[in-house]
Amino acid sequence: MARIGTTAVLAVLPDAEPLLRSAAEADAQAVRPGVPAHAALLYPWLAVDEVGERELHRLRAALPAGRIPIRMAAVERTGGFVGVPVPELGPVAKAVRTAFPAQAPYGGRYGPNPPVHVTVALDASPEAAADIARRTAASLPITTEVNSLQVVALTPTGWRHLTELPLAR
Numbered sequence: 001m002a003r004i005g006t007t008a009v010l011a012v013l014p015d016a017e018p019l020l021r022s023a024a025e026a027d028a029q030a031v032r033p034g035v036p037a038h039a040a041l042l043y044p045w046l047a048v049d050e051v052g053e054r055e056l057h058r059l060r061a062a063l064p065a066g067r068i069p070i071r072m073a074a075v076e077r078t079g080g081f082v083g084v085p086v087p088e089l090g091p092v093a094k095a096v097r098t099a100f101p102a103q104a105p106y107g108g109r110y111g112p113n114p115p116v117h118v119t120v121a122l123d124a125s126p127e128a129a130a131d132i133a134r135r136t137a138a139s140l141p142i143t144t145e146v147n148s149l150q151v152v153a154l155t156p157t158g159w160r161h162l163t164e165l166p167l168a169r
Contacts (some may be wrong), residue, residue: 027128030121
């Protein structure tokens with residue numbers, strides 16, 4: 001479970017929101033309320049009180065120049081987890097993680113460089129996960145692009161936007 005004061009580096013993906021709405025129709029408990037569709041590049045990142053201009057500069061220096069076209073086309077399901085891989089963001093995640101080697105993605109639970117994905121459902125029952133995976137597959141592919149990354153922090157009332165990092169040319 002995430003701790004208050006935790007930050008994350010995300011690619012927010014508004015075009016994937018319909019996947020979350022559909023999953024919530026199948027099992028409202030499987031979708032985290034107030035969390036937009038996104039792909040985490042580094043979670044957890046730093047404690048919010050450690051995020052300053054120096055860290056943001058280091059993060060910006062790791063980012064690519066220009067927009068990143070993506071195509072979400074597959075569904076992954078493991079137990080109660082349903083996700084959509086976003087392989088085009090893999091190199092960006094690797095660059096961000098390399099810039100902050102002391103920050104293990106997901107606390108190291110999935111290795112040093114886990115694949116980037118959009119979480120559609122988490123902790124769903126087997127029946128709900130199967131239904132959500134079917135619904136998700138029926139909504140794919142989704143083609144979009146990423147023009148910026150977001151840094152967010154967990155507060156007592158939910159995730160709060162800290163800053164946007166444009167992918168400048």
